[in-house]
Amino acid sequence: MNDKHVLRSNVLSGLGLVLMIAALYMVFIYVPTEKHTGVVQRIFYFHVSIAWVSFLAFFITFIFSILYLWKRTMRWDAIAHASAEAGIIFTTLVLITGPIWAKPVWGVWWTWDARLTTSLVLWLIYIAYLLVRAYATEPARGARFGAVIGIVGFIDVPIVFLVVNLWRTQHPTTIIFEGGLTTSMLLALLVSIAAFTTLYVLLVFQSACLKSMEADIKYLRSVQAE
Amino acid sequence: MKSLFIKIFAIFWKDLLTELRTKEVVTSVLVFALLVIVIFNFAFSTGASMPELVAPGVLWVAIAFGGVLGFNHIFTVEKGNSRLEGLMLCPVDRAVIYWGKLAGSITFILAVSLVITPIFLALFNLPLLLPLLALVIVLAALGFATVGTLFSAVAINTRARDIMLPILFLPITVPVIASAIKVTALILAGSPWNEMLIWLQIIIAFDIIYLVVSTLVFEFVIEE
Amino acid sequence: MENMGYLFAAYTIIWAVVFGYVVFMQRKQRRLQRNIDLLRESIDKPKK
Numbered sequence: 001m002n003d004k005h006v007l008r009s010n011v012l013s014g015l016g017l018v019l020m021i022a023a024l025y026m027v028f029i030y031v032p033t034e035k036h037t038g039v040v041q042r043i044f045y046f047h048v049s050i051a052w053v054s055f056l057a058f059f060i061t062f063i064f065s066i067l068y069l070w071k072r073t074m075r076w077d078a079i080a081h082a083s084a085e086a087g088i089i090f091t092t093l094v095l096i097t098g099p100i101w102a103k104p105v106w107g108v109w110w111t112w113d114a115r116l117t118t119s120l121v122l123w124l125i126y127i128a129y130l131l132v133r134a135y136a137t138e139p140a141r142g143a144r145f146g147a148v149i150g151i152v153g154f155i156d157v158p159i160v161f162l163v164v165n166l167w168r169t170q171h172p173t174t175i176i177f178e179g180g181l182t183t184s185m186l187l188a189l190l191v192s193i194a195a196f197t198t199l200y201v202l203l204v205f206q207s208a209c210l211k212s213m214e215a216d217i218k219y220l221r222s223v224q225a226e
Numbered sequence: 227m228k229s230l231f232i233k234i235f236a237i238f239w240k241d242l243l244t245e246l247r248t249k250e251v252v253t254s255v256l257v258f259a260l261l262v263i264v265i266f267n268f269a270f271s272t273g274a275s276m277p278e279l280v281a282p283g284v285l286w287v288a289i290a291f292g293g294v295l296g297f298n299h300i301f302t303v304e305k306g307n308s309r310l311e312g313l314m315l316c317p318v319d320r321a322v323i324y325w326g327k328l329a330g331s332i333t334f335i336l337a338v339s340l341v342i343t344p345i346f347l348a349l350f351n352l353p354l355l356l357p358l359l360a361l362v363i364v365l366a367a368l369g370f371a372t373v374g375t376l377f378s379a380v381a382i383n384t385r386a387r388d389i390m391l392p393i394l395f396l397p398i399t400v401p402v403i404a405s406a407i408k409v410t411a412l413i414l415a416g417s418p419w420n421e422m423l424i425w426l427q428i429i430i431a432f433d434i435i436y437l438v439v440s441t442l443v444f445e446f447v448i449e450e
Numbered sequence: 451m452e453n454m455g456y457l458f459a460a461y462t463i464i465w466a467v468v469f470g471y472v473v474f475m476q477r478k479q480r481r482l483q484r485n486i487d488l489l490r491e492s493i494d495k496p497k498k
Contacts, residue, residue, distance in 0.1 A: 100459055103456065136383065145384070152440075159432060203475075217486060224492060
């Protein structure tokens with residue numbers, strides 16, 4: 001089992017490194033400076049990529065939560081948990097880089113617009129997921145509860161987005177997002193997304209392995225106690 | 227089918243009798259909700275000139291936060307007396323337990339809402355007879371109860387049980403709270419019915435979705 | 451070229467957080483692996 005893991009890990013790391021360097025090149029050298037907002041706009045590429053990957057992460061948690069409740073394979077629960085952890089880290093980065101971009105461009109750190117608010121609520125939902133798992137009285141319960149929250153929470157996301165969107169159209173928006181993307185910008189964005197998706201996969205595999213190891217330790221401890 | 231209703235009612239009735247004997251949960255939540263309203267009066271010191279602006283938010287914060295406190299008790303009672311294990315020994319479908327508890331939760335939050343709302347309206351000098359508001363309260367209460375009942379069963383089995391429920395409950399019910407506040411604001415402003423429709427539809431959709439999902443998922447929460 | 455500071459801050463934070471998480475996991479892996487090896491040893495020993 002370990003050799004296959006090491007090979008997979010190395011391939012993914014290599015791929016990830018190449019993609020990340022490519023993304024950095026595209027973001028800092030290839031893409032022209034945006035007219036209206038200047039250099040700061042370059043944050044956009046990584047910010048959006050990370051947002052997309054965080055959403056992917058929570059979707060994976062949703063799927064593997066369902067799978068775990070169905071088949072009770074520990075490995076799948078480990079993936080669901082690991083994916084939620086990665087998702088929270090990425091969402092945190094979205095919530096940090098967003099305001100860093102917003103301050104010079106819009107003049108404010110935060111607006112309660114649809115995407116930002118949904119991201120914040122999303123963050124809170126999955127913090128609750130991690131807390132439930134951390135505070136559960138036994139790991140088996142934590143896995144089951146986590147799966148339930150992973151399912152219930154994800155279903156809520158489109159509803160929250162819909163509501164916040166509707167809410168905000170009642171108020172004049174402070175920003176008008178500059179037109180569309182040129183092809184070079186789109187390309188940079190796609191490469192960034194690819195880089196972060198690879199990074200995400202790497203992180204989840206690593207994290208899931210660690211959780212399996214923790215489960216092994218618990219099992220070994222119980223054997224030792226006999 | 228009829229036997230299902232009887233079982234659900236039995237669970238509900240037992241909880242109702244327990245609560246009616248002591249009345250401790252409803253009373254304390256009512257007092258808490260009133261306190262929320264009073265404290266918010268100081269928070270929005272400029273609101274006195276335009277109560278319609280802040281009032282909807284205050285009402286629903288009071289109901290949501292009071293509700294969360296009360297939902298903590300749905301399963302605490304069972305845990306204390308190990309009644310849940312006893313309940314699970316009965317040959318009942320897990321979903322039946324959920325619906326029995328849900329009936330109790332709905333009753334609880336409706337009782338709190340229908341008492342606190344007239345008080346709230348009076349304190350803010352708003353008209354007291356608002357049938358549409360009653361409709362919103364019923365719909366939102368259902369939404370709160372579905373999620374609250376499910377999460378109460380989860381929170382009771384965690385170490386930080388009192389704080390765990392609000393942390394779980396509040397982000398998930400953002401759509402209900404936001405929509406309820408919106409509709410209330412529209413009602414107080416005397417807006418036409420069609421403006422409110424979309425928000426009411428959201429609450430109804432939330433209710434249906436979470437009724438179904440919670441029913442399906444509840445058995446995984448209490449299995450042992 | 452103004453606002454360079456913001457751009458730098460954003461990318462530094464991204465890099466720092468991701469790197470920090472990776473390092474955290476590597477340390478944890480080493481610790482867990484050590485635990486597993488120790489446990490395995492102590493289980494096998496009395497059997498011999």
